[in-house]
Amino acid sequence: MKVGFVQMEIEILNVKKNVDNAIKLMEKSSAELIVLPELFNTGYNFRNLEEVFGVSEDIPEGYTTSRLMNFSKESKKTIVFGLAEKTEKGLFNSLAIVSKGKYIGKYRKIHLFYDEKDFFLPGDLGFMLYDIDGVKLGPMICFDWFFPESTRTLSLMGADILCHPANLVMPYCPEAMKTICLQNRVFVITSNRIGEERGLKFIGQSQITGPDGKIIFRASENKQEIYEVDIDPTKSRDKNLNAKNNIFNDRKPEFYKIV
Numbered sequence: 001m002k003v004g005f006v007q008m009e010i011e012i013l014n015v016k017k018n019v020d021n022a023i024k025l026m027e028k029s030s031a032e033l034i035v036l037p038e039l040f041n042t043g044y045n046f047r048n049l050e051e052v053f054g055v056s057e058d059i060p061e062g063y064t065t066s067r068l069m070n071f072s073k074e075s076k077k078t079i080v081f082g083l084a085e086k087t088e089k090g091l092f093n094s095l096a097i098v099s100k101g102k103y104i105g106k107y108r109k110i111h112l113f114y115d116e117k118d119f120f121l122p123g124d125l126g127f128m129l130y131d132i133d134g135v136k137l138g139p140m141i142c143f144d145w146f147f148p149e150s151t152r153t154l155s156l157m158g159a160d161i162l163c164h165p166a167n168l169v170m171p172y173c174p175e176a177m178k179t180i181c182l183q184n185r186v187f188v189i190t191s192n193r194i195g196e197e198r199g200l201k202f203i204g205q206s207q208i209t210g211p212d213g214k215i216i217f218r219a220s221e222n223k224q225e226i227y228e229v230d231i232d233p234t235k236s237r238d239k240n241l242n243a244k245n246n247i248f249n250d251r252k253p254e255f256y257k258i259v
């Protein structure tokens with residue numbers, strides 16, 4: 001399966017320009033599955049709730065999901081992308097998945113980072129998997145990675161590939177992903193943005209990491225990049241570390257009093 005990411009520049013509040021840019025970049029990719037950054041269409045460093053409200057959209061009826069759904073039909077791709085979601089309850093930092101012209105589903109970021117807490121409600125849908133042609137995608141958004149429970153839950157549910165739209169500002173995620181992938185024997189595709197927005201700098205370094213904990217590819221810190229690679233997603237289903245250790249069967253939940 002050809003999978004990839006788009007690492008891109010994003011202009012705050014310029015939804016049409018950002019969607020156009022993402023589509024232009026994806027047109028150059030032959031990946032079947034592409035992950036875009038968190039809030040890829042709106043930017044991240046909002047000044048107030050009015051700004052976020054003005055660029056939030058319904059999923060799947062809104063402009064961004066509709067455009068990517070159409071693009072996914074022409075290009076026969078599956079696309080995972082982050083956007084601000086408008087609902088009757090309030091706003092969520094969400095992602096949507098579209099595949100070959102169809103809306104597949106969404107996820108709402110559970111672990112909100114810093115100022116996000118002023119604008120968004122914490123995700124209320126829980127973690128879930130989406131099946132695309134027999135491959136199980138496990139979506140999470142940026143800071144969710146910091147909580148081992150997120151990646152563990154998705155992996156225990158049976159995810160083959162964790163799809164991770166991000167707007168990373170701290171330096172830790174790309175290196176930490178090696179351990180997370182090793183401990184769960186799972187693929188992760190992290191798509192980050194680049195550039196600086198109202199004084200906030202994003203670290204780039206989008207990355208695809210394999211179930212052996214090795215980095216398959218890490219992007220630059222500051223350039224727009226598309227990357228694609230052929231992987232066998234079913235490698236994530238082999239939880240045997242060696243002939244005697246299966247990392248899931250060897251768990252001892254009776255001693256994990258963490259809830």
Ligand code: ACM
Nearest residue numbers: 113142143167169
């Ligand atoms: C983040 O969760 N965007 C840092």
